[in-house]
Amino acid sequence: MTAERAWWKEAVVYQIYPQSFNDSDGDGVGDLQGIIERLDYVADLGVDVIWLNPVYQSPQVDNGYDISDYRAIHEAYGTMADWEELLDEIHARDMRLVMDLVVNHTSDDHEWFQRSRRDEDGYRDYYIWREGDTDEDGEPVPPNNWTTGFGGSAWTDDEQVGTQYLHLFHERQPDLNWENAEVRSDIYEMIDWWLAKGIDGFRMDVINLISKPEGLPDGDPDKGWVGIEHFADGPRAQEFLEEMAAETFDNYDSMTVGECVDIDVDTAGDYVSADGPLDMVFHFEHMLLDQQEGWWTIEDWSLPELKSVMAEWQTDLDGWNTVYLGNHDQPRIVSRFGDDGEYREESAKLLATFLLTHQGTPFLFQGDEIGMTNCPWESIDEMRDADATNRVRLALESGDIEDYDEAREVVEFRSRDNARTPMQWNDSRNAGFTDGDPWIQVNPNYEDVNVAAAEAAEDSILSYYRDLIDLRSDLDVLVYGEYELLLPDHETVYAYRRTLDDPAVDVDDVLIVLNISPTATRVSVPVEAEATPLFGNELDTATESGSHDVTDAALQPYEARLYELSEQQ
Structure with missing residues (x-):
C-alpha cells in the first residue's frame, strides 16, 4: 500500500548554518549574501529544501537561538532585503526554504521580556516568574529543582524585578508562558507573517517543551535533566500545537518538523499521525546511545542497539519519519558513527547510504557531503558553544575537574562547535570561507578536506552524495x-x-x-x-x-x- 504522497516526503533537506557557511563581506561571519553566492553548489547536490538556522535579530548568546526580534534580520547576516533575495533565488532554483522557529523561549533582550520586567501592559505574564525562598544567608532559593539543558539551575533571580524567572536553557533565554493566550496569539501572528512572505515551512526548536504543568513540581534528581518528566510533552503541548496548526500551518502548503526532546515513538505518533499537528519530528533515541549516563560520559554502543532503535521508529511510528545522524547540535557524523581517519571517505559514503535509503525525509548538514570531521579543541577559549563552555565552567567551579585538559576528550567529542566550524570550500586561507578572521576557528584539515578537492576527484564523497540523491529521486521504493x-x-x-x-x-x-x-x-x-x-x-x-x-x-x-x-x- 503506497503512503499518501507529499512533496516533503520526497524531499532531501540540506541544513545551512549561516554563521559558518560563506562570508561575503570579509567580517569573519557567514551571511545571507554568502549563501546566495553558493546556491548553485547546493542546487547541484540535488537537494530540494534548505533548512536555514536562525537569522533573526539576536545578541548571539546561543548562536541565534536567543531571538530578540522575530521580524528582523541579525545585522551580521544582512538585511531583510538580502533575506528576500535569498528566498527568491532559492525558489528560482526549484528549491524550498524552511526557517527555524524558536518559540519555547526568547532572548532577554526581546521587547516582550523587557516589558515583562517592567510589568508593563500585562506583559509580566508573558514569562514564567515565581517567588522562591531564601536560605540562611538570605540568598534566593529556586522555586523548584529543575535544571537547564546546559547544566545548572533553570531559575535566575532578577534583581530588577525581585523574583526569579524560568529558563530551560541559558539564563539569557527566558521561557515564554504558553498558558497565556496573548503569548500564543502573538506567536501565531508572527508565524503567519513569515508564511505569508513565502517560506515553505518551519523546523521547530524544542517544541515539545512549551507546556509546563501547574504548580511546577520538583523533578527526579537522578535524571540527567532534572524536571524533564514534567516539561517534555507537558499537559497541554498537544493542544497548543493543534491550535498553532489550525491558526497557521494548515492554511499553507507547508512542511513542519518539530524537534522533540525525550520523546518515544508512541508519543511522537500523537504529533505526526494523519490527524496530528506536525508533519515530522526529530527524536533523539539513536543520538543518545553514547551518553546514557549523561553528557560527561562517552559510552560504547553496539550496532544491534542502533538497529533496534532505528527499526522501532521505521516500523512502529504512526506517521512520517525524519532520518538524520547529525546537525548543528551534534558532532560530525563521520567522527561519531564512522571512521574519520583511515576510512574517512568509505565511512562517509556508507553514512550517506544510511541517510538516503531509510524510510523518511533525509536531513543532511552542511559539510556532510565532503566528509567534514570533528575539530581538535586545544583550549576552551577556542570554543563558542554555550552548552559546552557552561558545563566546563560549572565543573571547574564545583571542583569536579581541575582544568580543561581533564575534560578535553569528552568536550572535544560532544561540543556543538564541531558542526559549527566554517564550511571548507578550498585549500586557501580560512578554507575559502572568509577573507577576514573567522568567528570560530577553521578545522585544520581543510587543506585536504574541501569542496574544490572533492569536485576535482573522480570518485569523491561529494559525487557519491549527488548520485545517491539522484537515485532516491528516481526510485519511489526508497x-x-x-x-x-x-x-x-x-x-x-x-x-x-x-x-x-x-x-x-x-x-x-x-x-x-x-x-x-x-x-x-x-x-x-x-x-x-x-x-x-x-x-x-x-x-x-x-x-x-x-x-x-x-x-x-x-x-x-x-x-x-x-x-x-x-x-x-
Missing part, C-alpha cells in the same frame, strides 16, 4: 517502500530491505547492506531473490552487471551496497 530489518543481531553488518507494493514502479524491492566496520567480512543475507547491484561505494560494485548470491557476500571495510531484488528464475 521513499515510500516498507522497511524490513535483516540480521538484527549481527555486530558489524547492517542490512535492511525496502519493498513497495505498486505495479506502476520499475524497481519495487531493494536490499541495502552496510559493513559498519574497519574489517572486511563475509555475511549471509537471508533473502531468496536474484540480487542485481544498483549502487555502492566500491567502484566495481556500481558498475557490475548480472545477479549476485547475497547468501555469501564479501564486504570490504565500510562498504555500502544497494541491490535490486527480483524473483529467482
Whole structure:
C-alpha cells in the first residue's frame, strides 16, 4: 500500500548554518549574501529544501537561538532585503526554504521580556516568574529543582524585578508562558507573517517543551535533566500545537518538523499521525546511545542497539519519519558513527547510504557531503558553544575537574562547535570561507578536506552524495517502500530491505547492506531473490552487471551496497 504522497516526503533537506557557511563581506561571519553566492553548489547536490538556522535579530548568546526580534534580520547576516533575495533565488532554483522557529523561549533582550520586567501592559505574564525562598544567608532559593539543558539551575533571580524567572536553557533565554493566550496569539501572528512572505515551512526548536504543568513540581534528581518528566510533552503541548496548526500551518502548503526532546515513538505518533499537528519530528533515541549516563560520559554502543532503535521508529511510528545522524547540535557524523581517519571517505559514503535509503525525509548538514570531521579543541577559549563552555565552567567551579585538559576528550567529542566550524570550500586561507578572521576557528584539515578537492576527484564523497540523491529521486521504493530489518543481531553488518507494493514502479524491492566496520567480512543475507547491484561505494560494485548470491557476500571495510531484488528464475 503506497503512503499518501507529499512533496516533503520526497524531499532531501540540506541544513545551512549561516554563521559558518560563506562570508561575503570579509567580517569573519557567514551571511545571507554568502549563501546566495553558493546556491548553485547546493542546487547541484540535488537537494530540494534548505533548512536555514536562525537569522533573526539576536545578541548571539546561543548562536541565534536567543531571538530578540522575530521580524528582523541579525545585522551580521544582512538585511531583510538580502533575506528576500535569498528566498527568491532559492525558489528560482526549484528549491524550498524552511526557517527555524524558536518559540519555547526568547532572548532577554526581546521587547516582550523587557516589558515583562517592567510589568508593563500585562506583559509580566508573558514569562514564567515565581517567588522562591531564601536560605540562611538570605540568598534566593529556586522555586523548584529543575535544571537547564546546559547544566545548572533553570531559575535566575532578577534583581530588577525581585523574583526569579524560568529558563530551560541559558539564563539569557527566558521561557515564554504558553498558558497565556496573548503569548500564543502573538506567536501565531508572527508565524503567519513569515508564511505569508513565502517560506515553505518551519523546523521547530524544542517544541515539545512549551507546556509546563501547574504548580511546577520538583523533578527526579537522578535524571540527567532534572524536571524533564514534567516539561517534555507537558499537559497541554498537544493542544497548543493543534491550535498553532489550525491558526497557521494548515492554511499553507507547508512542511513542519518539530524537534522533540525525550520523546518515544508512541508519543511522537500523537504529533505526526494523519490527524496530528506536525508533519515530522526529530527524536533523539539513536543520538543518545553514547551518553546514557549523561553528557560527561562517552559510552560504547553496539550496532544491534542502533538497529533496534532505528527499526522501532521505521516500523512502529504512526506517521512520517525524519532520518538524520547529525546537525548543528551534534558532532560530525563521520567522527561519531564512522571512521574519520583511515576510512574517512568509505565511512562517509556508507553514512550517506544510511541517510538516503531509510524510510523518511533525509536531513543532511552542511559539510556532510565532503566528509567534514570533528575539530581538535586545544583550549576552551577556542570554543563558542554555550552548552559546552557552561558545563566546563560549572565543573571547574564545583571542583569536579581541575582544568580543561581533564575534560578535553569528552568536550572535544560532544561540543556543538564541531558542526559549527566554517564550511571548507578550498585549500586557501580560512578554507575559502572568509577573507577576514573567522568567528570560530577553521578545522585544520581543510587543506585536504574541501569542496574544490572533492569536485576535482573522480570518485569523491561529494559525487557519491549527488548520485545517491539522484537515485532516491528516481526510485519511489526508497521513499515510500516498507522497511524490513535483516540480521538484527549481527555486530558489524547492517542490512535492511525496502519493498513497495505498486505495479506502476520499475524497481519495487531493494536490499541495502552496510559493513559498519574497519574489517572486511563475509555475511549471509537471508533473502531468496536474484540480487542485481544498483549502487555502492566500491567502484566495481556500481558498475557490475548480472545477479549476485547475497547468501555469501564479501564486504570490504565500510562498504555500502544497494541491490535490486527480483524473483529467482
